[in-house]
Amino acid sequence: MNPGREQTMTADGASRPDTTPPAIRLVGVSKHFGPVKANRSIDLSVRQGSIHGLLGENGAGKSTLMKVLFGMMRPDAGRIEIGGRPAAFRSSADALAAGIGMVQQHFSLIGKLTVAENLILGRATSGFVARWLRPLDLESARARAIELSERLGFGIDPSARCETLSVGARQKVEILKALWGGATTLVLDEPTAALSPPDAEELYALLQNLRREGTTIVLISHKMPEIMRLCDRVTVLRDGAVAGEAEIPRAFSDPAERQALEARLVRLMIGRHRPEVPSRSSHIWPTVLSVRQLSDGQRFGPIDLDVKGGEILAVVGVEGNGQSQFVELLIGLRKAAGGGIALDGRDITDMTTLKRFQSGIAHIPEDRHRLAVADGMSLVDNASIGFIDGAPFAPTSFWLSRHRRARFAAGIVRRHKVRASSVEAPVTSLSGGNQQKLVVGRELSRAPRLMIAAQPTRGLDIGSTGAVHEALIGLRDHGAAVLLLSLDLTEVFTIADRIVVFRQGRIVGETTAADADIDRIGRWMSGVDEEARQ
């Protein structure tokens, strides 16, 4: 490794060779929420026309830092310079005016509005009377959207309502929107989190096109491959502070050099080496879950699927291709229009959700706030939700023992290393990752025959992710079946034994993890093979 290329972060980027001022320079930015220090005196300098990676685990402070930069939050201390001039943004409008565009982690498009309407939203600088009386010039907005998207190498229908677009297309509209006001610096927060591999590829190409045109890009990510591939320079954040910085050469002469750099970045990011993944078990028990010709009478199914005991079956696919319908059908939140579901040979198709849980299903929901926790209630209450017949908490089903429930919650907190001030604290006081650990712990304590884990590690850092993976693998090793729904293919390859691909509510491909080929899965997910056949 070339030591001269690296530079541990000192006060600022004083050793920069060129004299053009950095596109963005943050000096000593600090921001805290109550006792939590999200950013601790962060210094960051982004070269003009480069792609600068911001690498860090969830909760490392990346998003907070970028919200400060974009004027959505005010820092407690520190200053911002844009193109060498000090800036004090009071709102995102100020940041937009200074040429900074931001693509948020959560989509900021309004689904009910069309692409063109979303693009011009809030951008008109016309006077009071014109704003209230003159008709919107949607026609020229449409024309400009088409022109801009074609220049960047993709097509878009500006009259389509955003809610009808695919995730990949929406991501591109987000970028268009950020560039619309003439932004010269683009901040992207985890842009590929919800994208399928082919969509992510298109996004990478788009970002490279933008760099060629001279746009400065800050890429927030915790995905090592995309940082290594796209970025010119990377800053690693850990626990709200800068852990280190490194220059990434466009081409590595030696693969070992690349690996060494990657290992170093991971170490900086998590403070230790990458956790080991436990080995796969080979023992397969009889079928636990058996699904036959299951459909919901709308867009889902019919599908056939078996999950054996001692097996982790991963369902992958682009978000919105029937995964959530499948889970809802399995746990009884959605009524099956046809087909049957059997658990350990027993027909559960017409059972209520409670009966299904009692028969041995556990469920880690994808949408934590909607289905998994009651935000305002305490850890104790949330840990015992779902055990409503009182079984583990009292001798009869007519009352619940406070003491036993508290002990139960404390057990989950201890076993799963949930960081909480007390078990009586409301769940909202926990970070997202810790909430998820509580949910996972609760569902594991059901000792299920079938664990339905939908995005179980979304929002978790590497350490917690490893713990969840170990727990799922432990379940499998004891003969339970695990159904894993995940958008993270790395996760799927790490722990799954078998993989099925959903597209438009049907199974379009199946493979064992050992023979899995990421390109083939990507083609199944995006449906290019089907289109080619037609």
Add this chain to the structure above:
Amino acid sequence: MSNLLTISLVISALHLALPILMPMLGGLISERSGVMNIGLEGMMLIGAFSAVLVTYFTGNPWLGLVGALASGVLSGSTLALMTVTLRGDQVVASAAINLIGAGLTAALIPVIWDVDGLTPSVEKIPTIRVPMLADLPYVGRIFSSLGMVDYACLALVVLVWWVLFRTDAGLRIRACGESAESADAAGIPVVRTRFLAVVASGVFGALGGAYLSIVTLDMFQASMTQGRGFLALAAMVFGKWRVWPGALACIAFGFADAIALRAQILWRDIPHELLIALPYVLALVALATFVGHASGPAGVGKPFARA
């Protein structure tokens, strides 16, 4: 004779529809910006009362109308302060406006006029005759029954539709109603936009109330709005938060009201309470049947605060 009857039915339906149409527009503006306003009934009562109060002391119904609009600004600002600025619960806050509106107006009648329940008559807003229109055969009667206020109200329907759905300001308001966070990220001042929208809804509510007290009638009576503020909300839902379908629903309510009044005279044996209930029954039936699943702007009811 039957012809005459139809025309006069249309006239009375129109006059009965306008005091529902105005608060409907108010509710629409408010909800499109993301604030639920079930306080329109109270705002109407305060507007109706203020109109009579100012007219009584000045003798000028036009000043009474201005007073009503000012009361709308006040009641709208109160609700906006509670819900938008202080981020209180929108249902509770606007229900409070209803209670205050009904209670305060009823309590002030004896204080000011020393009578109970009913104020003395005041000057009404006059109708004006537009020569060309009023001379048309058949429909001329409709036009000759309309006043400046009626024409202004109809123009307001067009204006609200145009602003909300055709202009930049309307796009901003609707964005705040769909997703305050997205609107904020696009640089739109969400709090200010919502505040203004709620104030506007107060003004429209008050206008509907004033229409009842100094255009249709010439006095204020306790609880004289008789749930029109709620009918307006029902009309807004029927119209799925759009101006023209909502306006049509208001006109349908107007017709139901007019038919009920007419039937009261023609068939005296039907209990008139049943007939008065007609528009409300219509609203219930419509809500339960053909309106189907209607979902309003996604951001309604969610207070907005920056982190």
